[in-house]
Amino acid sequence: MASSATLTTTHLPQLRTILDEWNAKRPTTKGFSVPLEQFQYAPNASKDVIVAFRTRPPLPNEAADKFHAEDDAPETGPVEFCAGITVTSAEPGVFVAHVPGMKWSGPTLTHKTYEADLAFAPDTENEEVYQRTVIANDMLSLALSGGVGCILAYGQTGSGKTYTMESVEHRVARDLFERARIMGKKFIASQGGDHPAAETGDIFEFGVTFLELLGKSASDLLETTEQVDEQGNPVRTEIAVREDKIGNVRPNLISSTVRSSEELEELINKALSHRRTSATLRNATSSRSHALLTITIKNTLLPYADEGQLILVDLAGSERYEDSKEHDKQRMDEAKENNKSLMNLKECVRAKAKMAAEDGFVHIPWRSNKLTMLLKPIFDIESRQPSKAMIIAHVSPHIQDTVHSTNTLSYAAPFKTVPPKPRGPQPYDAKDPRTWDHDKTIEWLTKQFTKNAMKSRLAEWKVKEKQAKLAGKTLKPLVEPAPGELDLGVDVLKICPPGSTAKNLGMLYTPQFVERCLEARTGETLRKDEVKSVAMDIIGDLFYLILTAKTRKRNEIMRSRKTIAVEETYGVSPRAGDPETMYDTEEFLEAQIFYATDWGKIIMAAKKKCDSEGKEWSLDVYPKTIEDMMQKFRAHRDAAAKQEAEKKAREEET
Structure with a gap:
């Protein structure tokens, strides 16, 4: 049975003796494959998710200040530091957690091993952590090339997350612009x-x-x-975190343009000074929130290419009940929500790691929480942007915190993955605007504006025809114009310039697309209000096509997955003879909606007739009644679909 921090402190001398005996027997610690002074830029492009462990050194007098023995325990002298984590290998990373426990014979230690890609010992400097994580995995170049790089710091309150993350943020600010200039010249x-x-x-x-x-x-x-709350933290406007019409998550945040390392450094320092902190049992200035620094990078030579992103996330500290039981209600609720969001994040990262190793569809539940919604760029299975996530799990060095350290390491260790299967470019699909090139997009936009122009022309002709009839004259039939003869009222190439595609247009907000159409207006063929109306209809159609394509592909993947043999696994259903089980549930419900109250009336009439004739209702009459109704419904549905297709074809011809 694992012991509490206070009980561990009580038995510290015995535990230290056991730990010394274990250290004397274990092999020598394995270091990094290449020393830092010989380290060269060699990106590891083989993994989508990289996991690193880190433990910090103990602070002076920290053990004596934070950990106390039981009140009735005998005096054993001052509380001194005892290691709860041992690094046995730096690359691949291996941490051994020494978990204190109690048996009838006295205190015990259980040595649990956890593996990662990298492991950083307490004496590892921040510069080396940065070089072996961000630089070694090519995060800067990935973002500058239109990909998404994400670094997350996770761990217990007081384990050093913010210390690591702030150092990474400042070093990114130091190196990003120089790397951008080198890549720009190339x-x-x-x-x-x-x-x-x-x-x-x-x-x-x-x-x-x-x-x-x-x-x-x-x-x-x-x-x-300038407003502050009771704890002295600034009061800010709440920002909505939700998906837009086509599934993008773009909170309405202040986006500041930076042009140099100094400007980015200043911006980071300003933002960090605004972050909320509160005192806890483990940290006097604990970060009570998740902080997400997002650097968006746009290539001006390829203005319609995907924008790269570098997302640096300092997660709020996870807490056990033992560490938060003395908090007030507000901080208890904060701890609860933080832990909930961290669990959602775990499910998403594990699913992403699983997707790298498997074929087919793997559901990533990124909509479960606002934190994972904000990280959608690295979790969206339909995104073709290359992405890479680095998880740095932090643990306390103290043996009194080992129980929590095992929770942290158990959380992060399963993220270690095998290399992902390659994902090529998305193949062309006439029904999926995300796969269209520039020419196809121009063709579609031209068709949409042509359709609108023809409607206007037909409406004008009908007015003239009516006037001609009143005057006793006959108007010439409306002739379809030759290609390029019809004035669309807008320059389609201004709406979708060379290099831009339907995918880029789909990223625009509706007002942005309308504004672009207004700027592309030519002559007086269309009034401004008409351009606005047409533009809103067209962007709405585009959003619908994108959403339909996403849903269609997702459903196709789900339908293609293997299904279990239900009867072999669970036995024969007690409703196996029920005719309702013979039909698709969705189709059956549609038929009931179609018949409305007649559904029940037809069944009751058939039942009454069955009883009068002395036939078997459940085996003969009822299945036949349902089958007759389903056939009539299908015939009606097919006829309606055919009629709709013919109507659509006529509209396209005109």
């Missing part, structure tokens, strides 16, 4: 070298947002406010 050279920024390589634009998620409430850390 990119310009590959395009022929004829560009104003050929010397500097400044072809990237950087936008920065900083969001704080406290429980279920999200706020903007870059918002300036």
Whole structure:
């Protein structure tokens, strides 16, 4: 049985003796494969999820200040540090957690082993952590190339997450712009070298947002406010975290443009000074919220390519009940919501790791929580952007915290994955706008505006025809114009310039698309209000096509999955003879809606007739009655579908 922190402190001398005996027998610690001074840039592109463990050194007098023996325990002298974590291998990473326990014979230690890709000992400097995680895994180049890189710091309150994450953020600010200039020069050279920024390589634009998620409430850390709450924390406007019409999650945050390392450093320092902190039993300045720094990178030479993102997440500290039982109600609720969001994050990361190793569809429940919704770019299975996630799990070095450390390591260790299967470009699908190229997008937009222009032309002709009839004249039939002859009222190439596709248009908000159509207006064929109306209809149709394609592909994947042999597994259903079980549930419900009250009337009439004739209702008459009704429903449905298809064909012809 695992012991509490106070009970562990009581038996510290015996536990230290057991630990010394174990250390004397264990093999020598295995270090990193390449020393830091010989370390060269060699990206590990083989994994989607990389896991690292880190434990910090103990602070002076920390053990004596935080951990106390039982009141009735005999005096054993001052409480001194005893290691609860041992690093036995740095690469691959192996942590051994020494879990105190109690038996009838006295205190015991259980040595639990956890594996990761990397493991950082207490004496590892922040620079080495940064080099072996962010640089070694090519996170900066990934984001500059239009991919998504995410670094998350997880662990118990007081285990050093914020210390690591702030150092990573400042080093990213230090190196990002230099890396961007190097890649920019190479990119310009590959395009022929004829560009104003050929010397500097400044072809990237950087936008920065900083969001704080406290429980279920999200706020903007870059918002300036003078209001404070009872604890002295600034009061900010709550930001909505939700999906837009086509499934993107884009909170309405202040996006600041930065052009240098100094500007990004200043922005990070400003945001971090606004973050909420409170005292806990484990940390006097514990971060009570999740902080998400998102750096969005746009390539100006490829303005319609996917924007790269670098997401740095300092997660709120996880807490056990023992550490939070003396909190007030507000902080108890905060701890509850934090732990809930961390569990949701665990399910998403595990599903992403599983998807890398399996074929077919793997459900990633990123909608379960606001935290995972904000991290949708790395969890969206339909995204073709390359993505990589780095999890740095932090544990306390003290043996009194080992029980919580095992929870942290058990949380993170399963994220260690095998290399993912390659995912090529999404194949062309005429029904999926996300796969269209520029020419196909122009063709579709032209068709939409042509359809609107023809409707307007037909309406004008009908008015003239009516006037001609009143005057006793006959108007010439309306002739379909030759290609290019019809004035659409807009320049379609301005709406979708070269390089842009339907996928890019789908990323626009409705007002942005309308504004683009207004700017593309030509002449006076369409009034401004008409352009607005048409633009809203067209972008609505595009959103519908994208959503339909997403749903269709997801359903196709789900239908293609193997199904279990129900009867072999669970036995024959007691309703096996029920005719309702012979039909698809959705189709059966549609038939009942179609018949409405007649459904029950037909069945009752058949039952009455069956009783009068002395036939077997459940075996003969009832199945036949249902089958007759289903056939009539199917005939009606097929006729309606055919009629709708013919109507659509006529509309397309006109």
